[in-house]
Amino acid sequence: MTHNAGLTYRFFQEEKRTYELAGVSDGMDLTGITLEENLQRLASVPLLYEPGKMWRYSIATDVLGAVIEKVTGMPLSEAVRMLVTHPLSMMDTDFKAVDTDRLTTAYADSAGEPRRLRDFDTVPFVEGTAGFLLSPNRFTDKTAYPSGGAGMIGSAEDFLKLLEALRQGGNPILPEALDTKMTTNQIGNLVMPYWPGRGFGLGFTLLKDPAAANNTGSAGNLADGRHLWSLMVC
Known part of the structure; x- marks a missing residue:
């Protein structure tokens, strides 16, 4: 939950690196594999660093999803429904779109010009990385594994x-x-690449130094680089 488990995301790596070569999915595309198969691919490559020594936003949250399935003995979607969404009456939220007629059109910001996402699309992240593999239809495909x-x-x-x-x-x-x-904050003074002035709780980015983060919020706020109350959770 603190993203220092020795993992990363494929979109953080350069092209043709370990996750891409192993066929690891970041959970945003359509791959035709199961959650278990994706984690088997993840387990086939070495850890990127000693757990606890670095902070890297990562696919660890997908690993936690698999842990929840094992602990509860039910699919992740059912566990989240029982433990979170139904107690809070979040009836619009699931791993599949509840009402496809209400879906907004998905866009990417490409070179400063927004464009509609294609069915199987690649969107740059930062220079030197492979970027995001995205499929807007993932939320209407019943075969997509729960990420x-x-x-x-x-x-x-x-x-x-x-x-x-x-x-x-x-x-x-x-x-x-x-x-x-x-x-x-649960990560001490570990550096968060791309997010200066921040720490990390159990699933949340926390604002530590508003000046360093170039953020107008107050220290202690839950925040990413743009929004005061942004969460980095499933």
Whole structure:
């Protein structure tokens, strides 16, 4: 949950590196494989660093999704529904679109000009990396495996319900002590590439130094580089 497990994402690596050669999916494309098959591919390549020694945003959240399946004895979608979305009445949120007629058109910002995403698309991330492999139809394809890190879709109203529950201490989905731990920096002074001035809790980017982050928020806010209340969760 702190993204220092020795893993990364394929889109963070250069082209033709270990994840691409092993066929690892970041959970945003359509691959025709299962979650278990994807993690077998991930397990076939070496760790990138000693766990706990570095921070790298990573596919570890997909690994956690598989752990949840083992612990609960049910598919990840059912576990998330039972533990999170139904207690919060987040009826628009799932690993598949609840109502395809309400889906917005997916766009990419390509060279400063927005364009519609193609069915199987590649979008640059930062110079020198392979970039994102994306498929807008993933959320309507019932065969797509549930990606804990990138695989859910929902409405803004649902997302606000989650944020509000966490802001008020986690009830009814978490005890307050765990909610506090989730929103407290857990990585010490480990450097977060691309996100200066930030720390990381259990699934959340935290603003540590607003000046270094070029962010107008206050220290302690949950934030990515652009938005005060952005989450990096499934």
